[in-house]
Amino acid sequence: DTAVSQTPKYLVTQMGNDKSIKCEQNLGHDTMYWYKQDSKKFLKIMFSYNNKELIINETVPNRFSPKSPDKAHLNLHINSLELGDSAVYFCASSQTGAPLHFGNGTRLTVT
Amino acid sequence: DQQVKQNSPSLSVQEGRISILNCDYTNSMFDYFLWYKKYPAEGPTFLISISSIKDKNEDGRFTVFLNKSAKHLSLHIVPSQPGDSAVYFCAAGETGNQFYFGTGTSLTVIP
Numbered sequence: 001d002t003a004v005s006q007t008p009k010y011l012v013t014q015m016g017n018d019k020s021i022k023c024e025q026n027l028g029h030d031t032m033y034w035y036k037q038d039s040k041k042f043l044k045i046m047f048s049y050n051n052k053e054l055i056i057n058e059t060v061p062n063r064f065s066p067k068s069p070d071k072a073h074l075n076l077h078i079n080s081l082e083l084g085d086s087a088v089y090f091c092a093s094s095q096t097g098a099p100l101h102f103g104n105g106t107r108l109t110v111t
Numbered sequence: 112d113q114q115v116k117q118n119s120p121s122l123s124v125q126e127g128r129i130s131i132l133n134c135d136y137t138n139s140m141f142d143y144f145l146w147y148k149k150y151p152a153e154g155p156t157f158l159i160s161i162s163s164i165k166d167k168n169e170d171g172r173f174t175v176f177l178n179k180s181a182k183h184l185s186l187h188i189v190p191s192q193p194g195d196s197a198v199y200f201c202a203a204g205e206t207g208n209q210f211y212f213g214t215g216t217s218l219t220v221i222p
Contacts, residue, residue: 004154035212040214041214041215042113042212042214043155043200043212043214043215044212045209045210048209056209090154090155092154096207097143097206097207099145099157099160100155100157100210101157102147102154102155102156103154104152104153104154105152105153105154
């Protein structure tokens with residue numbers, strides 16, 4: 001009965017590969033997010049989706065693309081992976097204006 | 112440009128004593144502030160929040176204080192328990208918009 005679940009938990013891949021991280025929430029929230037926590041522990045928003053509409057898109061390389069097939073899912077696709085993409089990626093969801101509920105994170109390592 | 116700062120990366124406190132975690136923000140438009148707690152290999156979990164119309168919010172052992180003129184908030188935990196050992200993230204933002212996170216303070220409660 002996990003509220004926000006993301007898979008995989010760990011992802012090790014080589015430079016240049018394309019990978020996806022999946023996220024699902026069963027809370028009925030109207031907004032889903034992707035955050036990146038880098039080596040300096042900064043937790044920065046990458047994207048958010050509200051009712052299938054992208055409403056925030058920070059200065060993220062266009063190699064990163066969020067895809068939301070429905071209100072309960074927001075997947076993250078990454079093309080041509082680079083060493084600097086190594087980080088922990090967190091999915092989150094919320095009702096507008098309410099606290100975020102986070103998944104347990106996906107640790108991406110690019111070699 | 113880091114809009115939310117937690118200047119103490121770590122804090123150690125004896126069990127039973129008070130833990131005080133501090134957070135500063137730069138944007139005077141922020142009107143909603145939150146604290147999250149994070150255990151290793153898990154996502155951040157919401158702990159307590161406060162809106163700018165208040166200067167204090169209490170929930171059991173946890174109290175958040177907001178000083179709008181100083182753009183400062185703090186989280187007090189009393190009495191501290193070993194299970195409180197975790198990383199605490201401060202977050203702030205305008206209601207309905209994205210939240211900005213600090214880099215976290217690692218709290219260790221010593222039995």
